[in-house]
Amino acid sequence: MAERNEEKVHLKVPGETLYLNLVRKVIVDLAEKMGFPEEEVAKIEMAVDEACTNVIEHSYIEAKDIELKGGYFSRREDDVERPIDLRVKVDSHKIELTMTDRGKGFDMKNYEVPKLDEYLASMPIGGLGVYVIKEFMDEVDYTHKPGVGNILVMTKYLKKK
Amino acid sequence: MIGCEISTRTFDLGTRIVQVVDVSGFLDAHTSSQLENTLNSLVEAGDYNLILDLKGLDYINSASLGLLMGIAKRVRPQGGDIRLVNLSEKINKIISVLGFSKVLKLFDQTKEALTSFK
Numbered sequence: 001m002a003e004r005n006e007e008k009v010h011l012k013v014p015g016e017t018l019y020l021n022l023v024r025k026v027i028v029d030l031a032e033k034m035g036f037p038e039e040e041v042a043k044i045e046m047a048v049d050e051a052c053t054n055v056i057e058h059s060y061i062e063a064k065d066i067e068l069k070g071g072y073f074s075r076r077e078d079d080v081e082r083p084i085d086l087r088v089k090v091d092s093h094k095i096e097l098t099m100t101d102r103g104k105g106f107d108m109k110n111y112e113v114p115k116l117d118e119y120l121a122s123m124p125i126g127g128l129g130v131y132v133i134k135e136f137m138d139e140v141d142y143t144h145k146p147g148v149g150n151i152l153v154m155t156k157y158l159k160k161k
Numbered sequence: 162m163i164g165c166e167i168s169t170r171t172f173d174l175g176t177r178i179v180q181v182v183d184v185s186g187f188l189d190a191h192t193s194s195q196l197e198n199t200l201n202s203l204v205e206a207g208d209y210n211l212i213l214d215l216k217g218l219d220y221i222n223s224a225s226l227g228l229l230m231g232i233a234k235r236v237r238p239q240g241g242d243i244r245l246v247n248l249s250e251k252i253n254k255i256i257s258v259l260g261f262s263k264v265l266k267l268f269d270q271t272k273e274a275l276t277s278f279k
Contacts, residue, residue, distance in 0.1 A: 018191055021187060021189065024220065038250075038251060039251075039254050042251045042254065043255075043258075045220065046220075046222070046255060049189055049190075050222065050223060053190040053224070057190060120264050128223035128226070128227065129224070132223050132259070
């Protein structure tokens with residue numbers, strides 16, 4: 001593949017599940033154009049979908065609960081729409097996805113990836129979202145900055161053939 | 162197509178009734194409740210022999226896979242099962258990588274899955 005200059009895409013959609021399909025389509029299109037094999041595109045697609053779903057179903061919803069209880073969550077003016085804010089950087093070597101939300105924090109760094117065999121033997125009904133993100137991407141970095149929000153950076157490298 | 166489409170076909174095998182649930186489109190946090198409602202209704206009505214025909218399904222999230230595990234957990238003690246057919250190469254790969262293929266039975270075609278219930 002020819003050397004490619006860095007390109008950036010900024011995707012900001014309402015934090016509603018209705019928009020997940022749109023987000024997946026954009027990411028799949030970018031990953032395919034970069035030349036990722038089909039299986040790796042599918043992994044990137046799933047990791048992004050799970051990350052967005054976590055924000056919508058956990059981060060924002062639980063943050064709303066905290067607000068209702070008069071807790072510490074500080075509302076900012078642009079929180080009204082509670083967006084999925086995804087910044088994508090692509091170059092010849094990698095795709096880097098940075099997702100920012102202002103919901104409740106989640107300690108992803110200390111999240112223990114389950115042992116899959118034991119996990120599946122218990123026939124779980126849910127809880128694989130973070131596993132998918134960590135296993136399907138090459139690098140995952142999560143930061144919670146009080147007053148700023150949660151920043152999740154997921155990177156996948158294009159392996160040289 | 163926006164979302165997913167779900168329909169059900171009934172097969173009388175003589176010894177058992179099997180419900181084939183056709184799913185196309187995508188299963189994500191926006192649409193998975195449709196499948197959940199369909200499967201719950203079937204199980205509550207006593208239909209424990211289920212085949213999920215995924216021909217035309219483009220995407221499945223982990224919660225939907227968890228839903229299938231939950232259904233398997235409910236119907237297996239009743240002598241039933243939920244079996245998957247017509248998976249695209251992409252979905253087959255994801256299910257295998259995540260290990261769900263060790264717990265859920267996969268078939269290439271509906272006919273094979275029906276025969277497996279006899």
